[in-house]
Amino acid sequence: MKLKRFLGIALGAILLLALVLAYNTWSRPSRQIEVAPAPVVAVNAEAVATHLADALKCATVTGLPETAATDKEFARLREHLRVSFPRVHAALAPEIIGGRSLLYTWQGTDPSLRPIMILAHMDVVPIAPGSEGDWQHPPFAGVIADGFIWGRGAWDDKANLVASLEAAELLLAEGFRPKRTVYIASGADEELGGAQGALRIAERLRERGVRLEYLLDEGLIITQGVFPKLDPPLALIGVAEKGYVSVTLRTEGTPGHASMPPAQTPIGIMSTALARLEERPLPASLSGTVREMLEVVGPEMHGIDRIALTNLWLFKPLLVARLQKQPSTNAMLRTTTAATMFHAGNKENVLPSEVAATVNFRLVPGDSIAGVLEHVRTTIADDRIKLATTPIRAEPSKVSRTDVPAYAALERSIRQVFPEAIVAPGLMIGATDARHFAEVVDNVYRFSPMRARPEDLARFHGTNERIAVANFVEMIRFYRQLILNSM
Ligand SMILES: [Zn+2]
Numbered sequence: 001m002k003l004k005r006f007l008g009i010a011l012g013a014i015l016l017l018a019l020v021l022a023y024n025t026w027s028r029p030s031r032q033i034e035v036a037p038a039p040v041v042a043v044n045a046e047a048v049a050t051h052l053a054d055a056l057k058c059a060t061v062t063g064l065p066e067t068a069a070t071d072k073e074f075a076r077l078r079e080h081l082r083v084s085f086p087r088v089h090a091a092l093a094p095e096i097i098g099g100r101s102l103l104y105t106w107q108g109t110d111p112s113l114r115p116i117m118i119l120a121h122m123d124v125v126p127i128a129p130g131s132e133g134d135w136q137h138p139p140f141a142g143v144i145a146d147g148f149i150w151g152r153g154a155w156d157d158k159a160n161l162v163a164s165l166e167a168a169e170l171l172l173a174e175g176f177r178p179k180r181t182v183y184i185a186s187g188a189d190e191e192l193g194g195a196q197g198a199l200r201i202a203e204r205l206r207e208r209g210v211r212l213e214y215l216l217d218e219g220l221i222i223t224q225g226v227f228p229k230l231d232p233p234l235a236l237i238g239v240a241e242k243g244y245v246s247v248t249l250r251t252e253g254t255p256g257h258a259s260m261p262p263a264q265t266p267i268g269i270m271s272t273a274l275a276r277l278e279e280r281p282l283p284a285s286l287s288g289t290v291r292e293m294l295e296v297v298g299p300e301m302h303g304i305d306r307i308a309l310t311n312l313w314l315f316k317p318l319l320v321a322r323l324q325k326q327p328s329t330n331a332m333l334r335t336t337t338a339a340t341m342f343h344a345g346n347k348e349n350v351l352p353s354e355v356a357a358t359v360n361f362r363l364v365p366g367d368s369i370a371g372v373l374e375h376v377r378t379t380i381a382d383d384r385i386k387l388a389t390t391p392i393r394a395e396p397s398k399v400s401r402t403d404v405p406a407y408a409a410l411e412r413s414i415r416q417v418f419p420e421a422i423v424a425p426g427l428m429i430g431a432t433d434a435r436h437f438a439e440v441v442d443n444v445y446r447f448s449p450m451r452a453r454p455e456d457l458a459r460f461h462g463t464n465e466r467i468a469v470a471n472f473v474e475m476i477r478f479y480r481q482l483i484l485n486s487m
Pocket of ligand 1: 121156157190218
């Protein structure tokens with residue numbers, strides 16, 4: 001009797017659970033906003049593709065030793081923009097900041113409204129030595145072929161710069177006047193950290209007492225086939241960016257002959273410390289931006305993953321365990337630990353006098369550099385090791401809001417131009433120029449309206465960087481829509 005009753009309750013509970021799961025899975029409504037696709041504005045695809053291709057011919061490379069030629073390439077790019085966008089040049093009067101960077105100001109008619117800013121850097125990373133021959137078209141030739149514009153910077157980040165200027169040029173030709181001021185800004189040293197470009201542009205705004213409504217910078221993109229069990233393209237808007245710090249660990253020993261060693265040499269001491277850091281990483285959690293992303297994407301998925309993502313209350317631990325296994329998803333859940341450098345010893349029969357190692361951490365929003373240092377100290381628990389941080393570091397960014405008009409304008413613009421795409425907030429793993437603007441704006445969004453499939457991701461900072469002409473036209477329409485939707 002007792003057993004029967006127990007089985008009855010258990011069966012009831014299972015049925016109830018199945019009902020709740022099914023209900024959550026199939027009733028959870030899509031969080032995508034309904035908008036009609038934007039009317040297609042006429043864009044001369046050939047002309048705009050040529051504008052971008054010519055911009056790619058300017059080898060505005062940073063990260064190599066500077067020569068007189070480098071400066072010439074930046075001047076050539078500025079001249080190209082001046083000639084290609086005559087209306088923009090006349091109406092938005094660009095200022096040169098920090099020698100090379102640009103700030104275009106499109107004065108709004110209503111000074112009581114906060115301005116918006118579109119940011120896109122003009123410098124590009126060098127070509128990896130030895131890979132030049134692997135390019136289907138030379139990286140600085142500005143070739144348009146097979147429906148693509150090829151070259152270094154086609155993605156990162158000249159397409160955003162040229163597309164936003166094309167959009168402004170179009171709107172000016174239509175006689176449009178913005179209600180709120182629109183800034184289009186372009187840093188010339190993003191790939192070096194932005195100290196001469198974005199940082200100074202932000203200072204200029206602060207000096208002028210400008211407070212931005214929002215800032216849009218390069219960032220996450222529109223992928224298809226990257227997110228598992230999701231068929232439509234996924235447009236992720238980066239609402240936060242991870243922080244960055246490297247910690248150096250150093251320990252000393254008495255140099256001597258290896259024939260009578262102590263129980264542990266400095267190499268052993270350091271190896272133990274590094275092994276502890278790898279074994280006990282900072283905790284993973286499914287919260288904040290990443291949780292919001294999964295909640296938005298969940299109802300759009302199919303299969304078992306949809307059940308899991310629409311029932312996080314139950315499946316969160318399982319999901320966290322699974323996401324931790326992939327480095328790319330693990331990086332979204334926690335502050336990551338990566339031992340990157342190790343220096344020790346110089347002769348096979350001599351005890352080393354000093355050992356140094358470097359561990360790179362990428363911080364999720366909510367963690368701090370001080371907290372990471374404390375974690376290292378307590379985890380290695382060895383005061384023979386001295387800790388220091390390297391000069392290049394950044395706290396994780398603030399998290400921009402998704403319930404404000406600025407985010408809505410972005411979401412709307414994406415859905416108008418890419419109607420089949422799912423829009424969700426996301427966490428940006430890399431760093432962008434946007435972080436320099438923290439003092440003049442609360443809502444920073446990191447999004448590039450570029451389409452990519454899994455096989456395209458290696459082109460980023462890699463070989464055969466390119467953008468489809470059709471996608472470039474979409475980008476222009478996106479920026480035009482965004483400016484209109486932001487007024
Ligand atoms: Zn970039």
